[in-house]
Amino acid sequence: MRLTAIFKCIAASVCVASTLAISVTTNQEDVEGFFSKSKSGHTNNWAVLVCTSRFWFNYRHIANTLSMYRTVKRLGIPDSNIIMMLADDVACNSRNIFPATVYNNRGRQLDLYGENVEVDYRGYEVTVENFIRMLTGRVAKETPRSKRLLTDDQSNILVYMTGHGGEEFLKFQDAEEISAYDLGDAFQQMHEKKRYNEILFMIDTCQANTMYSKITSPNIIATGSSKLDESSYSHHDDPDIGVAVIDRFTYYVLEVLEKIDMQSKATVQDLFDTYDTKLLGSTPGYRHDLFNRPLDQALLTDFFGSVQNIELTEPKEQQESMPEDDPVQDETGPSVLEPELRDNSSQPAQRPQPQVRDHTFEIGDPSQSQTWRYAAFIGLSLALGGALVASSSFV
Amino acid sequence: MPADIPYHCQTSHLEGKLAKREQPNTFSMDRYRGEDRPSNVPGTYDFYISPGDATRASLRSQRQGHIQVQSWEEDDVVNAVVATLEAIFGPEERNVQQLINVVSSRGASKAKHQLKAVKYAPGYQLTFSLFSGDASNGVRQWKMQEAINVYLAPFIKSMSVVSKFTVESQVQHYASLTFKPQLDSDLNEHYLHPDTLPNFINAAEWSLASTVSSLPSLNFLVYVPKLSESPLVIKSGPAASHSSTNSFLIPRWGGIAILNRNNDTFSSPEIITIQELEPVMSIFLMQLRDLMGLADLSSTSVSSFPITFHKSANAAPTAWELDNLLRRRAAENVVDSLATLTSLARLVTDTPNMVVLDHIQKDVVDALRDVERSCRRLSEQGYIEAIEASRDGLVKSETAFFDPTMVSMLYFPDEHKYAIYMPLFVPISVPLLMGLLREAKKWKEAKKSAA
Numbered sequence: 001m002r003l004t005a006i007f008k009c010i011a012a013s014v015c016v017a018s019t020l021a022i023s024v025t026t027n028q029e030d031v032e033g034f035f036s037k038s039k040s041g042h043t044n045n046w047a048v049l050v051c052t053s054r055f056w057f058n059y060r061h062i063a064n065t066l067s068m069y070r071t072v073k074r075l076g077i078p079d080s081n082i083i084m085m086l087a088d089d090v091a092c093n094s095r096n097i098f099p100a101t102v103y104n105n106r107g108r109q110l111d112l113y114g115e116n117v118e119v120d121y122r123g124y125e126v127t128v129e130n131f132i133r134m135l136t137g138r139v140a141k142e143t144p145r146s147k148r149l150l151t152d153d154q155s156n157i158l159v160y161m162t163g164h165g166g167e168e169f170l171k172f173q174d175a176e177e178i179s180a181y182d183l184g185d186a187f188q189q190m191h192e193k194k195r196y197n198e199i200l201f202m203i204d205t206c207q208a209n210t211m212y213s214k215i216t217s218p219n220i221i222a223t224g225s226s227k228l229d230e231s232s233y234s235h236h237d238d239p240d241i242g243v244a245v246i247d248r249f250t251y252y253v254l255e256v257l258e259k260i261d262m263q264s265k266a267t268v269q270d271l272f273d274t275y276d277t278k279l280l281g282s283t284p285g286y287r288h289d290l291f292n293r294p295l296d297q298a299l300l301t302d303f304f305g306s307v308q309n310i311e312l313t314e315p316k317e318q319q320e321s322m323p324e325d326d327p328v329q330d331e332t333g334p335s336v337l338e339p340e341l342r343d344n345s346s347q348p349a350q351r352p353q354p355q356v357r358d359h360t361f362e363i364g365d366p367s368q369s370q371t372w373r374y375a376a377f378i379g380l381s382l383a384l385g386g387a388l389v390a391s392s393s394f395v
Numbered sequence: 396m397p398a399d400i401p402y403h404c405q406t407s408h409l410e411g412k413l414a415k416r417e418q419p420n421t422f423s424m425d426r427y428r429g430e431d432r433p434s435n436v437p438g439t440y441d442f443y444i445s446p447g448d449a450t451r452a453s454l455r456s457q458r459q460g461h462i463q464v465q466s467w468e469e470d471d472v473v474n475a476v477v478a479t480l481e482a483i484f485g486p487e488e489r490n491v492q493q494l495i496n497v498v499s500s501r502g503a504s505k506a507k508h509q510l511k512a513v514k515y516a517p518g519y520q521l522t523f524s525l526f527s528g529d530a531s532n533g534v535r536q537w538k539m540q541e542a543i544n545v546y547l548a549p550f551i552k553s554m555s556v557v558s559k560f561t562v563e564s565q566v567q568h569y570a571s572l573t574f575k576p577q578l579d580s581d582l583n584e585h586y587l588h589p590d591t592l593p594n595f596i597n598a599a600e601w602s603l604a605s606t607v608s609s610l611p612s613l614n615f616l617v618y619v620p621k622l623s624e625s626p627l628v629i630k631s632g633p634a635a636s637h638s639s640t641n642s643f644l645i646p647r648w649g650g651i652a653i654l655n656r657n658n659d660t661f662s663s664p665e666i667i668t669i670q671e672l673e674p675v676m677s678i679f680l681m682q683l684r685d686l687m688g689l690a691d692l693s694s695t696s697v698s699s700f701p702i703t704f705h706k707s708a709n710a711a712p713t714a715w716e717l718d719n720l721l722r723r724r725a726a727e728n729v730v731d732s733l734a735t736l737t738s739l740a741r742l743v744t745d746t747p748n749m750v751v752l753d754h755i756q757k758d759v760v761d762a763l764r765d766v767e768r769s770c771r772r773l774s775e776q777g778y779i780e781a782i783e784a785s786r787d788g789l790v791k792s793e794t795a796f797f798d799p800t801m802v803s804m805l806y807f808p809d810e811h812k813y814a815i816y817m818p819l820f821v822p823i824s825v826p827l828l829m830g831l832l833r834e835a836k837k838w839k840e841a842k843k844s845a846a
């Protein structure tokens with residue numbers, strides 16, 4: 001009798017605890033747009049390319065990052081302005097039957113790792129702390145110049161991250177993770193210290209779109225490969241190498257980027273228009289509510305390339321300098337107000353609906369009642385403790 | 396804030412000495428050169444006012460100005476003097492005011508000269524590079540070291556009160572362009588359209604960045620095209636006139652000059668001599684002035700009568716330009732230091748559990764002291780000390796902000812902490828507590844039975 005009573009109490013408390021732990025996910029907030037009337041005023045370009053996964057079966061993440069590296073180098077960004085972080089060295093992995101090479105294509109036409117590749121952070125140096133330190137500029141005094149992000153207020157930065165991720169986190173090295181709040185905070189620090197002019201943030205992981213949901217600093221475009229509760233898929237694998245060699249989102253983005261050269265006038269809107277949910281197997285998304293120019297005026301070479309405004313030098317007596325592509329004096333018309341986070345779904349003006357989910361904890365959600373969940377945790381732990389006691393006294 | 400910078404102007408009235416008004420044109424500065432020494436103190440300017448046939452002003456390089464006024468009425472003289480002062484110092488004051496008011500200026504909202512000039516740093520590295528298209532043009536080396544000593548040294552010496560310079564030079568052969576220039580068959584020259592110039596630098600293959608020095612660097616390139624692409628000019632089309640200097644400037648980065656050589660005229664074509672480098676160096680000096688932020692006073696000053704700014708002989712900045720730069724850079728540094736310290740304060744108050752070490756506090760206090768000293772010296776016309784103090788303040792505030800210990804804590808919500816620690820400790824503590832209670836009960840019963 002005593003035993004059944006104890007077990008009934010325990011069962012009841014466990015049920016109560018778990019129902020208290022059920023919470024409701026909030027709808028994604030609408031973020032207000034910004035008004036501005038100016039074009040990009042950048043004078044230099046930087047790229048931060050991060051691959052966060054290690055191990056041989058994550059070959060494709062290294063290949064993704066190296067493909068992006070090739071692209072930005074081809075479009076003109078010099079090595080001194082690229083910071084590449086690769087968490088593992090698959091080219092020299094003992095399982096690689098084509099040693100010292102990395103391919104992103106079954107046909108193996110282009111060796112990504114062959115010549116002229118400069119990896120700045122490699123192996124175990126790719127940690128969340130180093131990443132945040134590099135972004136905010138708080139590096140140790142002995143950090144070499146190639147590992148520092150020496151941007152100023154007129155730098156456009158491309159931040160590309162790939163690896164394994166989840167809801168509002170990205171896994172680093174199978175050991176730690178960076179949350180969307182950390183990323184938003186790092187960008188906020190960069191904004192405070194005027195370390196960028198505009199940022200294009202691109203992320204290719206599972207549930208990637210959640211990673212940019214907590215960014216609040218202005219002049220940032222963000223795009224991800226899949227929305228909440230969706231995985232991003234690899235594109236194809238190489239039967240000789242034995243693993244997948246490229247991810248779908250990166251593959252289709254590269255298809256667009258391969259067609260442009262340094263003189264291209266293709267815009268970021270053109271890239272986003274090519275997103276196809278059926279080809280990708282996931283719903284890519286982008287957000288530009290924090291960006292104060294319309295997307296169809298932001299050139300892809302503003303972020304992926306290094307096309308600088310130049311000024312022809314004329315002798316001072318003639319007082320005639322011909323500025324080239326100088327956007328400063330021009331003013332565009334009234335800007336466009338873009339309020340919502342946009343998913344590339346069927347209805348473009350769809351407002352996200354609140355969804356009720358089971359057994360999901362919304363981290364740090366201020367609108368939920370905290371005390372109930374604290375009570376749930378305490379109750380659950382006490383129930384377990386009581387179960388231990390009961391079982392020990394029973395034995 | 397140095398919003399209204401007082402200037403100390405000595406105006407010597409020369410009425411007594413120039414009583415003979417019928418010979419106004421014979422006034423010359425030479426008579427007075429021995430009597431009044433030129434002012435060497437920044438911020439102290441001497442103006443000489445005399446009657447003349449037309450109203451004009453002429454500013455010599457050593458802080459002396461000569462204003463000629465057509466009609467010798469008091470009002471006209473005063474107007475001429477005021478207009479001259481406004482034309483010289485007005486744009487600068489407006490600049491500084493704009494700097495102070497616009498706290499966060501995005502790249503696109505800045506004026507063009509602000510976009511071009513590099514941010515202030517206590518030291519810069521200048522790299523002069525010779526890029527030769529291939530071996531066919533015959534170039535092997537150049538006399539850049541001598542050219543630097545002859546042409547660049549005066550500039551660097553006068554600018555040493557503002558920043559220090561380290562100069563390097565390099566030669567790179569077989570530096571090919573990423574694209575082929577177009578051929579103008581009528582004139583038999585190759586030309587580059589200005590639209591293609593942003594892609595001129597082959598960043599992948601040309602080694603331009605220094606990995607050793609941590610100073611901000613400015614690069615100046617001399618490109619000698621290969622023989623099959625000579626001569627190479629910059630023009631927008633076959634019919635257009637080509638750029639007279641064949642050079643262009645990349646904002647905040649440096650400048651590029653294309654040098655076409657005619658090998659027949661040289662006795663030893665493999666060396667580029669100082670005489671050949673002279674026009675190139677004058678172009679680079681022009682570009683360097685723009686990159687350093689030296690305002691071109693003759694173009695920014697607007698007035699109803701002509702104002703001539705006499706340049707110094709060796710392209711060094713004149714005293715007027717140097718004072719202008721000292722004041723503007725000191726103001727910029729002060730504004731930047733205060734912005735950095737404000738961001739730091741905001742960061743510290745926003746993250747309550749961040750540890751701020753003592754040396755950071757010391758840096759902040761010292762930075763504030765330097766900023767205050769800089770403002771005080773600016774108002775007392777001690778411009779050199781003002782810029783030194785503002786430089787120290789900027790360096791200290793940046794050191795405090797970028798201290799490696801100031802990384803804000805990674806985000807761990809409270810739920811994580813409870814979820815991790817509670818299931819560990821509570822199930823352990825419950826049996827412990829129960830055991831304690833049992834022991835206490837036994838002890839009490841023992842006491843009761845004993846009693």
